[in-house]
Amino acid sequence: MRFIFKTDYMQDIRLAQHAGQVFWYGALMLALLAAPWLVAEYWLAQLTFILIYAIAGLGLMLLAGFTGLFSLGHAAFLGVGAYTQAVLTNAGVPFAIALACAAGLSAGVGVVVGLPALRVKGVYLGMATLSFGFIVEEVLARWESVTGGNAGIRIKQPDIFGWTLSSGGAFYFLCLLITVLATLGILNLLRAPTGRAFVAIRDSEISAQSMGIHLARYKTLSFALSAALAGIAGALYAHKLQFISPDQFDILQSIDLLLMIVIGGLGSVHGAFLGAIFLIAMPQAIAMVKDYLPPTVGQAPGLQGLVYGVVLVAFVLFEPQGLYGRWLKIRTYLQMFPFYRKGMFKRQKTFQKSDRLR
Amino acid sequence: MQLLQLVISGIAQGCIYGLIALGFVLIYKATETVSFAQGELMMLGAFGGLAGMTLLGFPYWLAVLCAIAGMALFGALLERIVIRPILGQPAFSIVMLTIGIGYAARGLITMIPNIGTETHTLAVPYKDQIWNLAGLVLNVEQMVVIAVTAALSALLYLLFRYSKLGLAMQAASQNQLAAYYMGIPVKRLNGIAWALASAVAAIAGLLLAPITFVHANMGFIGLKAFPAAVVGGFSSLPGAIVGGLVIGIVESLSGFYLPDGFKDTAAYVVVLIMLVVKPTGLFGEKLRKKV
Numbered sequence: 214m215r216f217i218f219k220t221d222y223m224q225d226i227r228l229a230q231h232a233g234q235v236f237w238y239g240a241l242m243l244a245l246l247a248a249p250w251l252v253a254e255y256w257l258a259q260l261t262f263i264l265i266y267a268i269a270g271l272g273l274m275l276l277a278g279f280t281g282l283f284s285l286g287h288a289a290f291l292g293v294g295a296y297t298q299a300v301l302t303n304a305g306v307p308f309a310i311a312l313a314c315a316a317g318l319s320a321g322v323g324v325v326v327g328l329p330a331l332r333v334k335g336v337y338l339g340m341a342t343l344s345f346g347f348i349v350e351e352v353l354a355r356w357e358s359v360t361g362g363n364a365g366i367r368i369k370q371p372d373i374f375g376w377t378l379s380s381g382g383a384f385y386f387l388c389l390l391i392t393v394l395a396t397l398g399i400l401n402l403l404r405a406p407t408g409r410a411f412v413a414i415r416d417s418e419i420s421a422q423s424m425g426i427h428l429a430r431y432k433t434l435s436f437a438l439s440a441a442l443a444g445i446a447g448a449l450y451a452h453k454l455q456f457i458s459p460d461q462f463d464i465l466q467s468i469d470l471l472l473m474i475v476i477g478g479l480g481s482v483h484g485a486f487l488g489a490i491f492l493i494a495m496p497q498a499i500a501m502v503k504d505y506l507p508p509t510v511g512q513a514p515g516l517q518g519l520v521y522g523v524v525l526v527a528f529v530l531f532e533p534q535g536l537y538g539r540w541l542k543i544r545t546y547l548q549m550f551p552f553y554r555k556g557m558f559k560r561q562k563t564f565q566k567s568d569r570l571r
Numbered sequence: 572m573q574l575l576q577l578v579i580s581g582i583a584q585g586c587i588y589g590l591i592a593l594g595f596v597l598i599y600k601a602t603e604t605v606s607f608a609q610g611e612l613m614m615l616g617a618f619g620g621l622a623g624m625t626l627l628g629f630p631y632w633l634a635v636l637c638a639i640a641g642m643a644l645f646g647a648l649l650e651r652i653v654i655r656p657i658l659g660q661p662a663f664s665i666v667m668l669t670i671g672i673g674y675a676a677r678g679l680i681t682m683i684p685n686i687g688t689e690t691h692t693l694a695v696p697y698k699d700q701i702w703n704l705a706g707l708v709l710n711v712e713q714m715v716v717i718a719v720t721a722a723l724s725a726l727l728y729l730l731f732r733y734s735k736l737g738l739a740m741q742a743a744s745q746n747q748l749a750a751y752y753m754g755i756p757v758k759r760l761n762g763i764a765w766a767l768a769s770a771v772a773a774i775a776g777l778l779l780a781p782i783t784f785v786h787a788n789m790g791f792i793g794l795k796a797f798p799a800a801v802v803g804g805f806s807s808l809p810g811a812i813v814g815g816l817v818i819g820i821v822e823s824l825s826g827f828y829l830p831d832g833f834k835d836t837a838a839y840v841v842v843l844i845m846l847v848v849k850p851t852g853l854f855g856e857k858l859r860k861k862v
Contacts, residue, residue: 283663329843333850335662336605340801341846343794344839355832464794468670475667514688515681515787522675529668530656560660 214548226404228397245389249382257381258453259497263489264388265449268395270473270485272442275399277471278480279408280435281415282330285339286346287443287470289326292353292462294319294444295451299366300359302452308371315448316441322349323440324433331429334418346467354459365458368451388449395442399482402438411435472521476528478535487536495520533560572706577823583713585819586720590775591796592803592811593727594768599805600744601764602658604665608649609772610793611673616642616773617785618680621691631696639773646769647762654765655758673790680787687787693780712781719778723771724812731808740764744806795822798842804855813853817841 217224217231229235249257269291277283294315301311329341353360360366371378371387378384402408410431413421422428451457469492477488499520503511510516532539538558546553591609598606619641623634653672657665681687692698700711731737743750743757750757776789783789795818803814818838826834845852 277663283666329846333846336666336805337801337846337850339605339666340797340842343797344842347839348836348843351832351836464791468674471667471670479663509684510682513682513684515678518678519675519682520678522671522673522678525671526653526668526675529664529671530653533660533664 228400228404242393249385254381257385259493261381261385261388261453263486263493264385264392265446265453266470266473266492267486267489268392268449269443269446269470270477270489271395271399271482272439272446273470274474274477274479274482274485275402275411275442276435276439278474278484279403279415280411280432282432282435283335283339283471284326284342284436284439284467285471286326286342286344286349286464286467287439288462288464288466289346289349290319290323290440290443291447291450291466291470292349292457292459293322293440294447295457295462296353296360296366296447297444298448298451299368299457302369302371303366308373312445312448316444319444319447320437320441323436323438323443326440327433327436330432330436343464343467346464350459350463353462360459363459365456367456368454370455371452384453388453391445391449395445396482399442403482407431407434472525476525476535478537481535481537483537483540484535487540491536495524534558573827576707577827578820579707579709580713581820581823582816583710583716583819584823585799585816586716586812587775587779587792587815588796588799588818589812589815590720590723590771590778591793592799592815593724593808594771594775595796595800596803596805596808596811597764597768597771599800600808601740602654602761603662604654604658604669605662606669606768607666608669608673608676609768609796610790611676612642612646612769612772613776613779613793614680614787614789615645615676615776616769617693617776617780617789618686619773620777620780621686621693621785624694625691631694635777638777639770642773643766643770646772647766649769650762650765655761658761677787677790690784690786692784693777695781698781716778716782719774720812723774724809727808736760736763795838798838800852801842802845802852804852806856807852807854810852810854817853 215231215233219225224230229238244251248260252260269287272290273284273287276287297315297318298311301314302308306314326342326345330338333341354363356362371384373387378387403411410421410426413424413426414428414431414435418428447462473488473492474484475488476491477486478484496517499517503516505511528535534541542558545557591613594612595606595609598604616638619638620634623629623637624631627634627637629637649672653668654665657668695712697711697715702709702711702714731741739750739755740760740763742753743755743760747757772793779789779792783792796815799815799818800811801814802817803810803812818841821837821841822834825837829837
């Protein structure tokens with residue numbers, strides 16, 4: 214068992230709690246840096262997608278997992294970022310400026326979406342964000358002079374200070390750099406007063422207000438940051454695919470993002486990454502298992518949807534803390550062996566948080 | 572005259588949204604859970620009617636009755652197996668659960684060889700008939716939708732007003748603890764609420780089948796039922812129907828009078844306006860939350 218003896222406040226908020234974490238995350242970073250030479254081109258592309266979806270997942274995790282504001286239309290921000298990057302890059306704007314504009318415009322749209330959020334809660338917020346998602350998708354499809362409508366746009370490759378990133382490996386390093394920066398940013402945000410304010414808003418808005426947290430400001434900030442991250446992810450997504458169209462950012466993409474953070478583990482930064490790994494690995498796993506199933510089952514087009522739905526239902530019923538929660542349970546079991554008790558992670562059912570109280 | 576024509580077709584479409592929203596509000600009133608699976612239940616009901624007529628060879632009326640009864644049973648089973656263990660969890664979990672159920676149902680239907688991936692027509696007896704009434708051209712399919720919705724609303728009103736079951740459901744939705752004290756079997760009523768909501772969704776699917784044909788993506792039409800429920804107010808059953816009618820009429824008029832592309836987004840713009848002006852909806856009740 215590991216005992217962490219704290220003598221200092223900084224130990225509470227340090228990024229790495231103990232030497233073991235430094236070792237393992239260092240090893241992970243080394244493995245990720247060496248990836249282009251270790252894995253084949255195709256798997257490197259999948260790893261790049263994992264990083265891109267992880268950035269979007271970080272944004273949605275900040276909004277839904279840490280602030281408790283559930284957004285059913287997050288793909289809209291992804292789309293805004295992607296299209297901004299596409300339009301600006303095709304017009305010759307340098308990559309870094311285009312990325313900043315994509316993030317900024319997405320953040321602006323996030324603030325606009327967040328404005329009704331200040332007045333409504335829970336399922337109504339879900340409806341408002343769902344509506345925004347549809348409206349943004351329709352705007353992207355109809356504004357043909359800028360976005361090219363339903364035919365989509367082709368995007369040139371990213372061009373950083375005159376150095377065109379044409380190979381998969383170079384683009385992978387770009388995504389890795391942005392992911393690491395985004396993760397460090399989010400971790401820093403969460404251990405700062407702003408992050409604690411977000412968590413307070415999630416746990417009880419009225420209590421947060423009585424502690425002096427300005428709800429409107431922090432909710433808007435949460436929407437803006439989350440949308441900015443989704444915008445950055447969308448921009449990288451556009452560069453990766455080199456072709457985008459409005460139907461890639463519809464409600465199914467929003468549900469995929471939500472699926473990702475719920476299965477990964479709501480309320481943890483690890484959850485975004487684990488969810489992204491699940492989202493990208495599941496189609497690959499299904500493709501590999503397909504050949505062993507009878508043809509009526511294996512070749513059916515709906516198999517992926519069925520597996521996603523069943524896995525989501527199973528996770529919500531049996532493992533609500535997601536993949537990261539399961540890892541926490543395993544790690545606690547190993548750390549406390551043989552003193553692990555069965556009820557350590559039991560869920561509390563709360564009926565007091567009902568919206569109907571008479 | 573054109574306006575009246577548009578309004579009538581808007582009312583017909585709005586009745587479909589209203590029926591799905593009705594199921595949605597029923598579940599919300601009983602268990603305070605938001606169910607995103609209503610659209611897929613509608614799709615399953617339509618496929619059930621199709622299966623009854625093609626696979627089992629039933630005549631139309633028998634297939635319809637079997638589809639409705641089958642979906643009611645399916646809804647009750649769904650509640651018992653999947654929803655009941657999850658009550659008391661945060662609302663988001665339940666939303667994700669019903670989204671997952673919808674996903675799985677859509678995937679399952681698409682997996683059925685030769686039937687799932689195609690678009691089918693349901694051979695209804697009143698197919699493609701037209702009435703000419705005082706200069707209006709009325710589509711009989713749309714008239715049937717309006718008539719059935721009106722009849723169903725009247726039936727549900729009578730159920731909730733005069734029958735013991737209806738009173739018990741109202742009691743359970745208003746104050747669950749007091750209902751438990753009064754000996755009302757609340758859990759069983761939740762199952763009945765889900766069964767009723769699924770049956771209503773199946774009726775909506777069977778009514779929609781002649782208009783949009785039966786295919787696996789029918790459930791997305793049900794997404795417009797959420798604006799209907801928001802406009803009417805989440806805790807109000809007549810509000811669901813009224814909200815549906817409002818959304819249907821707005822959609823129909825904006826499809827004709829506004830430029831291209833506004834037809835699909837009009838419903839969502841109405842929702843946003845409603846949420847800004849009157850978040851609890853036209854007939855909803857304002858509630859305060861305790862810490």
